[in-house]
Amino acid sequence: MVKASTYFRYEGQDYPARSTMGALVMFKDMAGFDISQGIKSLDAVTLTMLLYCCIKSACRADGIEFTATFEEFCDRITPEDITAWFMASNVVDEKKTAARAKAKAKA
Structure with missing residues (x-):
């Protein structure tokens, strides 16, 4: 299992x-739609x-209890929390994308 x-x-x-x-x-x-x-x-x-x-x-996969409903989750977070997490979690992907774009431009 990947942690x-x-x-x-x-x-x-x-x-x-x-x-x-x-x-x-x-x-x-x-x-109601696919994230792909x-x-x-x-x-x-x-x-x-x-x-x-x-x-x-x-x-659930790691066996950690997380009982908040979606509504409860939304009540306790801010838009800034969401933005910060997405920025932090996508740093590697953005670097890969930038590197690919740079390599493609040189080709």
């Missing part, structure tokens, strides 16, 4: 937050839903 490399602080505790197949299925059920279309066009509420699914699924 989480990113965490989200919620109610004073760090919870694993990573994309799993369970998170993707849960997100599709909650949001990308996240750039998602609004703040939908991004919050994605983060919630990543936390809920990673906790």
Whole structure:
């Protein structure tokens, strides 16, 4: 089993937050569409839903109790919390994307 490399602080505790197949299925059920279309066009509420699914699924996979409902989760976080987590969790992907774009431009 792959352990989480990113965490989200919620109610004073760090919870694993990573994309799993369970998170993707849960997100599709909650949001009504497949995330494979990308996240750039998602609004703040939908991004919050994605983060919630990543936390809920990673906790379930790691045997960590996370009982908050989506509504409870939303009541206790801020838009800044969401932005900070997405920025931190996508740093590697942005670097890879920039490197690929640079290499492609040279070709």
